[in-house]
Amino acid sequence: MSEHSKVPSVEASELAKKLSESGLRLTSQREHVFHVLRAQTDHPTADEVYLRTKAEMPEISMATVYNTLDALVRCGLVKQVNVDRAATRFCCNMEDHCHFYCEECGWVHDIELSGGIRDFPIRMPRDLSARQLDISIRGACRNPGDCNRKSAGSS
Amino acid sequence: MSEHSKVPSVEASELAKKLSESGLRLTSQREHVFHVLRAQTDHPTADEVYLRTKAEMPEISMATVYNTLDALVRCGLVKQVNVDRAATRFCCNMEDHCHFYCEECGWVHDIELSGGIRDFPIRMPRDLSARQLDISIRGACRNPGDCNRKSAGSS
DNA sequence: GTCAATAATTAGAATCATTCTAATTTTAAA
DNA sequence: TTTAAAATTAGAATGATTCTAATTATTGAC
Known part of the structure; x- marks a missing residue:
């Protein structure tokens, strides 16, 4: 486990479990993104998730945010919300x-x-x-x- | 009315009525786009609508297709369909x-x-x-x- | 029918969201 | 440890959509 895990990780075990059920690994980036999503009940775009996560973990990249959001959607922890032509939003209310x-x-x-x-x-x-x-x-x-x-x- | 109106326009009166209810004008481009949408029951993207309309009316531009689709949505003749991150689709089944x-x-x-x-x-x-x-x-x-x-x- | 005002169209540039690429780092498991 | 597979990264590339400014069409008043 790297130096980056400075975030309350009550959710980490659920996250790890769900990820591994889908053959995906738990990483510190994924923990942070998931934490950011759970911290507010709004429906941020990938870009908003990126900015919020960067505040906790400045080295994270946009590509990782997209990868992570896809991973979270694939393992059933997050939903994609498409309501108009604008950027896709993400929702962690399951x-x-x-x-x-x-x-x-x-x-x-x-x-x-x-x-x-x-x-x-x-x-x-x-x-x-x-x-x-x-x-x-x-x-x-x-x-x-x-x-x-x-x-x-x-x- | 221009040289372009070579299309069966049973729909034209309905179209004209709905457009004018929203303060929009009937144009030959709008007739063609609407006709193209009604010709198939699938859910084409703006780009697909553009290609199909171009076959009837080669001078039409992509910008007009977007403007027209917006106009049709605004006046209640067409719905936007957003299902994933890909291009918006359009549906004329109301x-x-x-x-x-x-x-x-x-x-x-x-x-x-x-x-x-x-x-x-x-x-x-x-x-x-x-x-x-x-x-x-x-x-x-x-x-x-x-x-x-x-x-x-x-x- | 003619004219003026307004709306619509056009091509192409610009923007924004998302995906891809190739190199590097991390993880998990032997 | 070592190694193979997976994840991350920056930045380039792509794709969808919007914007811009110039031109053309439409409408309603005369």
Whole structure:
């Protein structure tokens, strides 16, 4: 283990387990990226993850952030969120939920589901095998002035 | 009306109406792009739309294709489909339905919903106003050999 | 129909997100 | 330890999308 592991690693064992289940190794970079994702409940882009992780671990590279995010997605610890043409966002809430995308400010919020995702009234064709259901809602935060970021485009 | 309108324009009146409702003009480029989208039930990328439209109207530019797709989305005739990190796809099926994304071959299929989209068990927070619900399912076409494109990654 | 104002189109440059490359370092296991 | 495989790195390359400034088309008033 290198000099870099200076981060609370309560999550490390879960991370190590999940990674190795997918034949992936635990590295200090992966620990830091995972820690950064868990530290906030927002939905950062790869670039935002890079900047936040760099604050903890200045030597990390963008390529590693992408590799790590892919690794975390592959081993089921993180979800990719694609809501518009902009950069992909990442979400470490693995409970059943859906995403709200504000078209004014670009912010992505989690929305709880009232039932389990299995209860959704979708009939799957026999020739397709589903791995994951993603639900997203486009709309606007009310009170445009309160929009989280980017200053609302409308008025 | 220019020399370019050589295309069956049953759709033109609907298109003109919807465009003008949003304060947008009907142009021959917009007619062609809309026609191209309606001609197939797949989910082309902007680049694919560009190539298909160019076959009917060789002078059209990529910038116009993007502008037009945006216009069609804004006036409610077309939906944007974002399923992964790749290029956005466009869908002119405006019935309630969801999208299946095959992780092996990249193909996007429409899936019918068994109920109306309003029946979905989601409780919207009061401070958010929804405009559109998007549901997508990630998975794999069974029979990997039959995958539509890109030759299946798995074996 | 003609004109002016506005909107749309165009080619190409610019930007942004993501992936690739090849060299180096780290990890895990013998 | 040693070694093979996996991960990391910086930076180049690619691909998707947006921007820019000049030109052309459309609309509505006359």
